[in-house]
Amino acid sequence: MKISTLSIGDxxxxxxxxxxxxxxxxSAFLAEGLRIQRHxxxxxxxxxxxxxxADLERVSDAIIVTGGLGPTADDLTSxxxxxxxxxxLVINEDxxxxxxxxxxxxxxxxxxPLSDKQVMIPTKSALIPxxxxxxxxxxxxxxxxxxxxxxxxxxxxxVMLHDTVIPFILERVGRKRVxxxxxxxxxxxxxxxxxxxxxxxxxxDQGLTLGICVTFPWMKVTLRAExxxxxxxxxxxxxxxxxxxERVKEYCFSSGGSSMDDAVAELFRDRCLxxxxxxxxxxGLIAKRLTDIPGSSRYFCEGAVxxxxxxxxxxxxxxxxxxxxxxxVSPECASAMAKGIRHASxxxxxxxxxxxxxxDGGSEEKPVGTVFISLAAPDGCWTKRFQFSxxxxxxxxxxxxxxxxxxxxxxxxxx
Amino acid sequence: MKISTLSIGDxxxxxxxxxxxxxxxxSAFLAEGLRIQRHxxxxxxxxxxxxxxADLERVSDAIIVTGGLGPTADDLTSxxxxxxxxxxLVINEDxxxxxxxxxxxxxxxxxxPLSDKQVMIPTKSALIPxxxxxxxxxxxxxxxxxxxxxxxxxxxxxVMLHDTVIPFILERVGRKRVxxxxxxxxxxxxxxxxxxxxxxxxxxDQGLTLGICVTFPWMKVTLRAExxxxxxxxxxxxxxxxxxxERVKEYCFSSGGSSMDDAVAELFRDRCLxxxxxxxxxxGLIAKRLTDIPGSSRYFCEGAVxxxxxxxxxxxxxxxxxxxxxxxVSPECASAMAKGIRHASxxxxxxxxxxxxxxDGGSEEKPVGTVFISLAAPDGCWTKRFQFSxxxxxxxxxxxxxxxxxxxxxxxxxx
Numbered sequence: 057m058k059i060s061t062l063s064i065g066d067x068x069x070x071x072x073x074x075x076x077x078x079x080x081x082x083s084a085f086l087a088e089g090l091r092i093q094r095h096x097x098x099x100x101x102x103x104x105x106x107x108x109x110a111d112l113e114r115v116s117d118a119i120i121v122t123g124g125l126g127p128t129a130d131d132l133t134s135x136x137x138x139x140x141x142x143x144x145l146v147i148n149e150d151x152x153x154x155x156x157x158x159x160x161x162x163x164x165x166x167x168x169p170l171s172d173k174q175v176m177i178p179t180k181s182a183l184i185p186x187x188x189x190x191x192x193x194x195x196x197x198x199x200x201x202x203x204x205x206x207x208x209x210x211x212x213x214x215v216m217l218h219d220t221v222i223p224f225i226l227e228r229v230g231r232k233r234v235x236x237x238x239x240x241x242x243x244x245x246x247x248x249x250x251x252x253x254x255x256x257x258x259x260x261d262q263g264l265t266l267g268i269c270v271t272f273p274w275m276k277v278t279l280r281a282e283x284x285x286x287x288x289x290x291x292x293x294x295x296x297x298x299x300x301x302e303r304v305k306e307y308c309f310s311s312g313g314s315s316m317d318d319a320v321a322e323l324f325r326d327r328c329l330x331x332x333x334x335x336x337x338x339x340g341l342i343a344k345r346l347t348d349i350p351g352s353s354r355y356f357c358e359g360a361v362x363x364x365x366x367x368x369x370x371x372x373x374x375x376x377x378x379x380x381x382x383x384x385v386s387p388e389c390a391s392a393m394a395k396g397i398r399h400a401s402x403x404x405x406x407x408x409x410x411x412x413x414x415x416d417g418g419s420e421e422k423p424v425g426t427v428f429i430s431l432a433a434p435d436g437c438w439t440k441r442f443q444f445s446x447x448x449x450x451x452x453x454x455x456x457x458x459x460x461x462x463x464x465x466x467x468x469x470x471x
Numbered sequence: 472m473k474i475s476t477l478s479i480g481d482x483x484x485x486x487x488x489x490x491x492x493x494x495x496x497x498s499a500f501l502a503e504g505l506r507i508q509r510h511x512x513x514x515x516x517x518x519x520x521x522x523x524x525a526d527l528e529r530v531s532d533a534i535i536v537t538g539g540l541g542p543t544a545d546d547l548t549s550x551x552x553x554x555x556x557x558x559x560l561v562i563n564e565d566x567x568x569x570x571x572x573x574x575x576x577x578x579x580x581x582x583x584p585l586s587d588k589q590v591m592i593p594t595k596s597a598l599i600p601x602x603x604x605x606x607x608x609x610x611x612x613x614x615x616x617x618x619x620x621x622x623x624x625x626x627x628x629x630v631m632l633h634d635t636v637i638p639f640i641l642e643r644v645g646r647k648r649v650x651x652x653x654x655x656x657x658x659x660x661x662x663x664x665x666x667x668x669x670x671x672x673x674x675x676d677q678g679l680t681l682g683i684c685v686t687f688p689w690m691k692v693t694l695r696a697e698x699x700x701x702x703x704x705x706x707x708x709x710x711x712x713x714x715x716x717e718r719v720k721e722y723c724f725s726s727g728g729s730s731m732d733d734a735v736a737e738l739f740r741d742r743c744l745x746x747x748x749x750x751x752x753x754x755g756l757i758a759k760r761l762t763d764i765p766g767s768s769r770y771f772c773e774g775a776v777x778x779x780x781x782x783x784x785x786x787x788x789x790x791x792x793x794x795x796x797x798x799x800v801s802p803e804c805a806s807a808m809a810k811g812i813r814h815a816s817x818x819x820x821x822x823x824x825x826x827x828x829x830x831d832g833g834s835e836e837k838p839v840g841t842v843f844i845s846l847a848a849p850d851g852c853w854t855k856r857f858q859f860s861x862x863x864x865x866x867x868x869x870x871x872x873x874x875x876x877x878x879x880x881x882x883x884x885x886x
Contacts, residue, residue: 067684069507071498072654072691076489078512083486092484094523095512097493100682108509111526128666129673130682209685239487251543258544267515267545269482270624276487333776339762340755343776347754350830350863358782361748361758361774363767367816371773371786401782415765448765 057229060116061095062108064123064133069099077122077213089235100124105136113201118225123208125191127174134176141198143178150183151175151192158190184220188212235282236289238297242307243274243461253303257296264292273457317345320460323467324355332401333359334372334393334408341456357403372396385410390428391439398432406432409459413451427455472644475531476510477523479538479548484514492537492628504650515539520551528616533640538623540606542589549591556613558593565598566590566607573605599635603627650697651704653712657722658689658876668718672711679707688872732760735875738882739770747816748774749787749808751825756871772818787811800825805843806854813847821847824874828866842870
């Protein structure tokens, strides 16, 4: 079955909003062994929507359309769908009942007046229930192509996709090729280095492909095995995954959808250690990432964002003379900060970063991007200088990633 | 001129990576008064790329292609471009010299072995210089359609787009309609409320359109005026912008690309006030956002991420009895935290948040999403309870947005 996606919205085509629905839908289908053939995006205007539906209908057995079902005047998808398929647009009583019911349920969260516009549905369509919002979706068949229309709100769309669209399509797919994938996440090496490390693993003629996807500052290596049965796909995939793991070694911080933050959190839970942070140039970013994880209060004690020298002295006990002599961006200061927060908080580990995120503040000796990271632990205190490149945001991001990766490598060895 | 974009990459079509290039290109063209008609995405495989080029060629005068020019085996764009346009793929000496030069320049930042694959370019193409990377782009004409091929790395792509592609296209566009746009950013109301507030402002038949784009937890209102001259477009746009401002009042926190963080930063610079933070449930997120802004060290003194009760007492002076009686998630604790950090740091303002981000820790009386925000200032201390909904990430995001919006409104009044 050839499946395409169509995202509708001026905000998508004008660059105001990044379309995440296309990717979500593609991932969901891939997990079922089905690939999206092409993805198209057009603006909120009738001729373009009608044209897009006609073009995709030519090359697809199913089209998943998202966006433009909202209550506002620029939402034109239902109207265009009716015109494109020669149907009338009428008030759908089931959609209206649903909108009323949901509006009552949601009234504590948002207050939005109800609009009849949202309950106008093309005739000869089946509703797609939306348990999370007022706008119902709908699907219809035209010229042998299934068309599914879903709201653009990601949290509503995803539920409707899984509850209705995917089961509907899977029921109609006959024998299908099975695709199994596995993803390893790496931090450290560059793309070409990984490409060389993994040479010869892919065997496209046997259905085993390998993709490297760089997402600053880390990358994903995805292995895909395609075969007639789950067993055959698994037999193709697993040895390849082992081979990749063997070659990339400690560059690999996690697999699948698990992030660096998840990997660090899991290690903390396993090791029963606690941590406190002293951040200067990263300004709370590392604390934010550690506490993104539910349950982090079990190992994260406190964080001090000490931008001023006064705060470094008062909160972390960094001596004023040290700040005067070596400076706030120095290995001496970093290690005093790490030891200071560890001592003050009573946690097992103290992690500190100090550096120059820019754009100002750099010098010949310590250019923008100079960052010192220090880790104080029961078995020692280590401090290292890094030179990162890029803008302020990139330098802060690299600082947080490098600090978390360092924590990860420390915790791995203490297993 | 009808312009389309084509993004190439398995990672895009499989949902592993969100495509930002399409939006960047659309924004860049819109600023020149040109709209992207459609955006297509396909995977890294030759037949799909060739099919996509053929389809877009039919309906476009120019196609901007991004992705698949890298050094690794899954990058197939150059090969597919050659096949699609009946050209041979040959080593281009200029591209090779460029790659060698750039490789030398970049060697302090990344170490990547050079590959001849990246310098294979279809014959009868012109190179597009890439000042930021080793891979040259190229452009060619086929069946009356200009095709531009750029790398997928956003930082490289954007420079090549602005330096070469846009000037090339503008030179070939005859008389064009002028589009002027203006964007106002709102926080607080729901979409339907804004839609009602702005009723009657758009005048599509006169070339004035209005779009509302919701990007959790804020939204953009974009006005677009299209006319024959800059003057006529401006005359259409400016009164509409004033009318929108009048109606949305203090919901509007900034205009154009300026973020909530920028707006708050600008107010701090103007007011010459300093701030310190005491964060519990937001875990450093507010500090991170305040320090995202270059030069924030002038008004941001310090932040305390006090997850544990011990830290609340030691760093902020919150009495242990208060924590025992009222609890850490209480208006009393929030205001003690705000006053405590203000006093300890000596800054003009102290902002504190404490709450339950979930998924655990909620109760009947204080469910997940209960958050207290407190602002201690020279002229008083205000504390307010909020009830946010959503998952942990959404609750933390809403907490930070609401706290920053509160700061903004406070600073506005102290102008």
